[in-house]
Amino acid sequence: MPCAVASPEEESVVNGSCGAGVPRYGADMDDDKTTGRGGRLFVFWAWMTIIAGGLAVRIVIPLAGR
Amino acid sequence: MMKRFLRDNGLSLCMLAIFLAALIGQSFAGWAANNEELVEHSQPIIGYGDFVSSSAFLVDVAENWQSEFLQFFVFIFATIWLIQRGSPESKKPGDQGLGTDEEQMVGEHAKPASPLWAKVRGFRGWLYGNSLLITMGAIFFLSWFAQSLGGMVEMNEENAEHGVAPLDWIGYVSSPDFWNRTLQNWQSEFLAVGAMVAFTIYLRQRGSSESKPVGTPHATSSEEAE
Numbered sequence: 001m002p003c004a005v006a007s008p009e010e011e012s013v014v015n016g017s018c019g020a021g022v023p024r025y026g027a028d029m030d031d032d033k034t035t036g037r038g039g040r041l042f043v044f045w046a047w048m049t050i051i052a053g054g055l056a057v058r059i060v061i062p063l064a065g066r
Numbered sequence: 067m068m069k070r071f072l073r074d075n076g077l078s079l080c081m082l083a084i085f086l087a088a089l090i091g092q093s094f095a096g097w098a099a100n101n102e103e104l105v106e107h108s109q110p111i112i113g114y115g116d117f118v119s120s121s122a123f124l125v126d127v128a129e130n131w132q133s134e135f136l137q138f139f140v141f142i143f144a145t146i147w148l149i150q151r152g153s154p155e156s157k158k159p160g161d162q163g164l165g166t167d168e169e170q171m172v173g174e175h176a177k178p179a180s181p182l183w184a185k186v187r188g189f190r191g192w193l194y195g196n197s198l199l200i201t202m203g204a205i206f207f208l209s210w211f212a213q214s215l216g217g218m219v220e221m222n223e224e225n226a227e228h229g230v231a232p233l234d235w236i237g238y239v240s241s242p243d244f245w246n247r248t249l250q251n252w253q254s255e256f257l258a259v260g261a262m263v264a265f266t267i268y269l270r271q272r273g274s275s276e277s278k279p280v281g282t283p284h285a286t287s288s289e290e291a292e
Contacts, residue, residue, distance in 0.1 A: 036070065036071070036075075039070075039071040039074050039075050040075070042075075043075045046082065047078065055205070055209060055212060058124045058127065058209075059211065059215060061119055061120075061121065061124055061216075062121045062215035062216045062219045063215060065219060066120060066121060066219065
């Protein structure tokens with residue numbers, strides 16, 4: 001059954017749900033430029049730091065011959 | 067404020083917590099197993115600090131890391147070009163490829179809230195447009211390299227105990243030990259991803275973003291609207 005879409009932004013919906021589906025990207029994208037930005041940045045850099053630190057340790061220690 | 071932070075980032079924070087718990091658990095279990103082996107060989111046991119900074123521990127961590135990031139690297143790349151009809155992990159049939167600039171909201175099609183580098187063309191635009199694949203690939207190759215170094219040191223310690231000549235890096239990455247460690251992890255990653263793609267055609271988990279909504283027809287892929 002085709003979706004009744006109001007705008008191009010609503011054509012693509014999450015998980016194939018139609019009509020009542022949340023617009024995948026686009027329509028609601030401008031609502032949330034800053035909300036929770038600090039938290040998002042924190043978790044992103046926390047993961048990046050753990051991974052970079054873990055890699056550095058696992059490359060430096062064997063190179064030091066331990 | 068803290069409540070909001072925990073709610074907004076619960077998924078990554080939960081994964082971070084169980085990752086750290088599992089890694090700490092692995093370090094203690096590995097330390098105990100290592101000391102059991104030392105006792106069996108009538109050698110003195112080592113302290114926890116010495117174990118977690120040894121190549122024996124680090125190679126075990128590295129070989130699992132590399133395969134996980136390879137899994138995502140391959141999956142991210144494969145899902146550009148290949149589809150699985152009916153799987154929510156796949157784009158819909160006909161959508162194979164990189165997509166148009168309009169679909170991708172890049173360059174002049176970028177929205178006001180789009181990332182800055184999505185709005186620019188040239189190298190920065192290209193780099194940002196491939197940043198997930200590049201990052202996953204870099205972590206995979208560096209983890210695999212770390213595995214090769216740790217594995218080499220560990221193997222050479224064993225070789226020294228048995229009076230066998232040490233291997234250089236090229237010798238180790240050509241050895242059965244390196245490829246045994248590598249491929250035993252790769253096979254399980256590809257198995258799990260393939261099963262996820264295939265199972266999600268017919269099976270559902272209500273409420274999970276990894277599943278189609280329960281009543282979605284089997285033939286419908288994730289972004290298929292009709």
